[in-house]
Amino acid sequence: xxxxxxxxxxxxxxxxxxxxxxxxxxxxxxxxxxxxxxxxxxxxxxxxxxxxxxxxxxxxxxxxxxxxxxxxxxxxxxxxxxxxxxxxxxxxxxxxxxxxxxxxxxxxxxxxxxxxxxxxxxxxxxxxxxxxxxxxxxxxxxxxxxxxxxxxxxxxxxxxxxxxxxxxxxxxxxxxxxxxxxxxxxxxxxxxxxxxxxxxxxxxxxxxxxxxxxxxxxxxxxxxxxxxxxxxxxxxxxxxxxxxxxxxxxxxxxxxxxxxxxxxxxxxxxxxxxxxxxxxxxxxxxxxxxxxxxxxxxxxxxxxxxxxxxxxxxxxxxxxxxxxxxxxxxxxxxxxxxxxxxxxxxxxxxxxxxxxxxxxxxxxxxxxxxxxxxxxxxxxxxxxxxxxxxxxxxxxxxxxxxxxxxxxxxxxxxxxxxxxxxxxxxxxxxxxxxxxxxxxxxxxxxxxxxxxxxxxxxxxxxxxxxxxxxxxxxxxxxxxxxxxxxxxxxxxxxxxx
Amino acid sequence: xxxxxxxxxxxxxxxxxxxxxxxxxxxxxxxxxxxxxxxxxxxxxxxxxxxxxxxxxxxxxxxxxxxxxxxxxxxxxxxxxxxxxxxxxxxxxxxxxxxxxxxxxxxxxxxxxxxxxxxxxxxxxxxxxxxxxxxxxxxxxxxxxxxxxxxxxxxxxxxxxxxxxxxxxxxxxxxxxxxxxxxxxxxxxxxxxxxxxxxxxxxxxxxxxxxxxxxxxxxxxxxxxxxxxxxxxxxxxxxxxxxxxxxxxxxxxxxxxxxxxxxxxxxxxxxxxxxxxxxxxxxxxxxxxxxxxxxxxxxxxxxxxxxxxxxxxxxxxxxxxxxxxxxxxxxxxxxxxxxxxxxxxxxxxxxxxxxxxxxxxxxxxxxxxxxxxxxxxxxxxxxxxxxxxxxxxxxxxxxxxxxxxxxxxxxxxxxxxxxxxxxxxxxxxxxxxxxxxxxxxxxxxxxxxxxxxxxxxxxxxxxxxxxxxxxxxxxxxx
Numbered sequence: 017x018x019x020x021x022x023x024x025x026x027x028x029x030x031x032x033x034x035x036x037x038x039x040x041x042x043x044x045x046x047x048x049x050x051x052x053x054x055x056x057x058x059x060x061x062x063x064x065x066x067x068x069x070x071x072x073x074x075x076x077x078x079x080x081x082x083x084x085x086x087x088x089x090x091x092x093x094x095x096x097x098x099x100x101x102x103x104x105x106x107x108x109x110x111x112x113x114x115x116x117x118x119x120x121x122x123x124x125x126x127x128x129x130x131x132x133x134x135x136x137x138x139x140x141x142x143x144x145x146x147x148x149x150x151x152x153x154x155x156x157x158x159x160x161x162x163x164x165x166x167x168x169x170x171x172x173x174x175x176x177x178x179x180x181x182x183x184x185x186x187x188x189x190x191x192x193x194x195x196x197x198x199x200x201x202x203x204x205x206x207x208x209x210x211x212x213x214x215x216x217x218x219x220x221x222x223x224x225x226x227x228x229x230x231x232x233x234x235x236x237x238x239x240x241x242x243x244x245x246x247x248x249x250x251x252x253x254x255x256x257x258x259x260x261x262x263x264x265x266x267x268x269x270x271x272x273x274x275x276x277x278x279x280x281x282x283x284x285x286x287x288x289x290x291x292x293x294x295x296x297x298x299x300x301x302x303x304x305x306x307x308x309x310x311x312x313x314x315x316x317x318x319x320x321x322x323x324x325x326x327x328x329x330x331x332x333x334x335x336x337x338x339x340x341x342x343x344x345x346x347x348x349x350x351x352x353x354x355x356x357x358x359x360x361x362x363x364x365x366x367x368x369x370x371x372x373x374x375x376x377x378x379x380x381x382x383x384x385x386x387x388x389x390x391x392x393x394x395x396x397x398x399x400x401x402x403x404x405x406x407x408x409x410x411x412x413x414x415x416x417x418x419x420x421x422x423x424x425x426x427x428x429x430x431x432x433x434x435x436x437x438x439x440x441x442x443x444x445x446x447x448x449x450x451x452x453x454x455x456x457x458x459x460x461x462x463x464x465x466x467x468x469x470x471x472x473x474x475x476x477x478x479x480x481x482x483x484x485x486x487x488x489x490x491x492x493x494x495x496x497x498x499x500x501x502x503x504x505x506x507x508x509x510x511x512x513x
Numbered sequence: 514x515x516x517x518x519x520x521x522x523x524x525x526x527x528x529x530x531x532x533x534x535x536x537x538x539x540x541x542x543x544x545x546x547x548x549x550x551x552x553x554x555x556x557x558x559x560x561x562x563x564x565x566x567x568x569x570x571x572x573x574x575x576x577x578x579x580x581x582x583x584x585x586x587x588x589x590x591x592x593x594x595x596x597x598x599x600x601x602x603x604x605x606x607x608x609x610x611x612x613x614x615x616x617x618x619x620x621x622x623x624x625x626x627x628x629x630x631x632x633x634x635x636x637x638x639x640x641x642x643x644x645x646x647x648x649x650x651x652x653x654x655x656x657x658x659x660x661x662x663x664x665x666x667x668x669x670x671x672x673x674x675x676x677x678x679x680x681x682x683x684x685x686x687x688x689x690x691x692x693x694x695x696x697x698x699x700x701x702x703x704x705x706x707x708x709x710x711x712x713x714x715x716x717x718x719x720x721x722x723x724x725x726x727x728x729x730x731x732x733x734x735x736x737x738x739x740x741x742x743x744x745x746x747x748x749x750x751x752x753x754x755x756x757x758x759x760x761x762x763x764x765x766x767x768x769x770x771x772x773x774x775x776x777x778x779x780x781x782x783x784x785x786x787x788x789x790x791x792x793x794x795x796x797x798x799x800x801x802x803x804x805x806x807x808x809x810x811x812x813x814x815x816x817x818x819x820x821x822x823x824x825x826x827x828x829x830x831x832x833x834x835x836x837x838x839x840x841x842x843x844x845x846x847x848x849x850x851x852x853x854x855x856x857x858x859x860x861x862x863x864x865x866x867x868x869x870x871x872x873x874x875x876x877x878x879x880x881x882x883x884x885x886x887x888x889x890x891x892x893x894x895x896x897x898x899x900x901x902x903x904x905x906x907x908x909x910x911x912x913x914x915x916x917x918x919x920x921x922x923x924x925x926x927x928x929x930x931x932x933x934x935x936x937x938x939x940x941x942x943x944x945x946x947x948x949x950x951x952x953x954x955x956x957x958x959x960x961x962x963x964x965x966x967x968x969x970x971x972x973x974x975x976x977x978x979x980x981x982x983x984x985x986x987x988x989x990x991x
Binding site: 097098099105107112115117118119121216217218219220221223224225251252253254255331332334335338339341343344345353354358378381382383386390 | 552555556557558559560561562563564591593595597600601602603650651656658785787788789792793794795
């Protein structure tokens, strides 16, 4: 077995038992990246020298017998909208193509403190706006299960990297499904934690009240390991939640007996791919046959989620993206006066989807329209939160599809923004409610592509989500699998690079 | 025609915190450009704001000092617009749920005590500072920007439209400044921009219950220019209305050089700020005990001090008003009054000779040692020194902080007094100046001044002229 085939948890044990070194591990992943990335395009920037540096330093510490974090020496990929000091952070946008931040995001600080070598920065839809990673200003990322298909988005680079063994773990961000939908389309485990559970400091803002940093990994256990590292309060983020109480790992194998499970009617809709809805129902009956109490539950407010989301998120985005004006950093186009400079800089620096959302948001916040659009959407959001509060009095876990379909073709939805928006329909209301939401492998489509299940729980119930995910991993049909990368012509050589 | 003038002011104060509103950067005024900056106040991608608790405390203290009702729940909003001095392209401000509502400021005016109502008090962040290589950003070849100021906490105070002249606006501002100085929330330096004022001004026929069309006046950089700009606007608008034309709603700049307002009909004016709640900050919840604690620690405010100077020290109104207007002087007065009981004399010295010396030598009242001041006045009262010597010593005390008592001892400045010492000197002067004595006795009483001067010269200026005068008159009768 190659090193990249192991889970982060297994690698951690191997490092602790000194069966391998972090340097060896990093070299293995770098080789894998060299081999696969030219076809998958998961990374925008690779940082091999830096990764090797960190690995060697961790190895030395281990030799000296210093106490190390369980994830010390385990490589990780970081979505390119998370600020990394000294490393380009482009948000897959022309406007930040050459931007090198002077500071680390709080989550990146945590990776560095733990001694996790950062392999590189992964591709995304520009400013995380999109569901296919095709909105990257540089290149689209491809789905390792089928290179003609999208990996989902916006964290498509992170999902594809983890699925194809180009990183054992990755950080992503989820505003309206940007971790969960690509996780589903790439067959990996993607967690959107409770809003505020992981610091947003250093995550380049798209829609501040919805943005949340989360994880992409191969299993519930790996997810728990990384969440243990990055979750917690942050004095630099006023919206971060206070002290978290417990370890996310110790409860993983508790099973599902007596859990009250609601199958969300709206997330097994008739309009979805039939195999996807069948997979959800099958998963539900698996829970039932293992002692859970399963019922169908209707959340009528879900029908309004998409509309509310596409007013709130663009409104906040229109404000958050105002700072890219060419004055202090990033792309700059001169003009005959200040207005022309602003217009040219932004006109040339932003891609079409970003401009579309800035325009929608600007309109929704304008005098005379605010009440009808933004305010109305905020009222809907409050009603969605109330509906979730009510439903979690009766259920411990909600289950549904993580995406209405498996991965779709590149270019299939680029000409129809509304179709693209609809691919997040399963994910968006959880975001609006601020609750934790987890996409896990849910079996395979007849096309051979992975399908995703989405588990949702009450705020701060990440442990419960991971416990249920761990249960599904034990079952053959929902066990995580790796894609056969038949596009690779020759197997990687043994030995050094 | 006669018009009623209606003025409302919008005042911005920089709060005197050590660090900025949302980050730990210093607020120091005179630093190299762009050195008091960090990812937060530069609005770098991904950075987030965190409240500076001290800024909120100072804002609450200011609101309480202005009798404004501090809201238990208030909220921050984003005011969106593009400008190079605004790093995030939005200013974090407060829109429909300000920190405090209502309130008023009372002050002594020509017509007695005036009370001007307030609409609201809210907290927001300061922008950076632009320097144009040209007249305006639209004409400049290039502009430079300094973000040291960006993110300094700013308090906005909006008055009700209850001010009726430029003179009254100025009096209001001077008293607002004083109140904020006493409350310790801002240094209120208009010349450094830590206090700024915009005005809305309109005219209407007396007795009308509808407002006329207003103009907004900006760029008034001193109390004096506020008064002049508003007086100018009154004249301009009255002329328009008298001629039967209308006032156009517009924003204008006060041109300090040409003493006129200039209409700003360019792009800087158009604005839909698209306010919405700032999602990066939680709504501000202030509990009663937080507010009560600040209220308990509220420093004495000008109106209270004025009252106390009148009642506790029995000062006359003029002296009390003058001392109140200068917190440093009134602090010195009170500290000295603790050890020197002749309050009126003390007040006279402070507002007269001492104030003169402070200005002359560029010193602040706080640099004066109250013990030395009391010492000086006691030396005078006890007749150890005379008034001219006291003035001389005061100057040295202000300049070098030297003890008057010690100066008197070192230089032998003790007053020469008593008949035993003075009578021989008077007799000598009478003997030496027979002509003067003769003309005095013939009725030219003014000559006594000349003789008195001669005796003073003999004492080296260290005698009480009154006493010499008495002895002289006495001796000249003989």
